[in-house]
Amino acid sequence: MNIGSIKQNDAGIFVGKIATLAIAMTVALREVHSANPKAPKFEVLALSA
Numbered sequence: 001m002n003i004g005s006i007k008q009n010d011a012g013i014f015v016g017k018i019a020t021l022a023i024a025m026t027v028a029l030r031e032v033h034s035a036n037p038k039a040p041k042f043e044v045l046a047l048s049a
Contacts, residue, residue: 014042 006016006029014029029042 015047 004018026047028045
């Protein structure tokens, strides 16, 4: 089941929408810079809810 989509915009930022019965929001992904190899590559930011 797909609850959303994320695409890279012209500025190179990943932005998309997530929608379920309980929530609908616009999200963005921000790259994480870490020396830890187990760190996530991106963090999810809620732009609107």
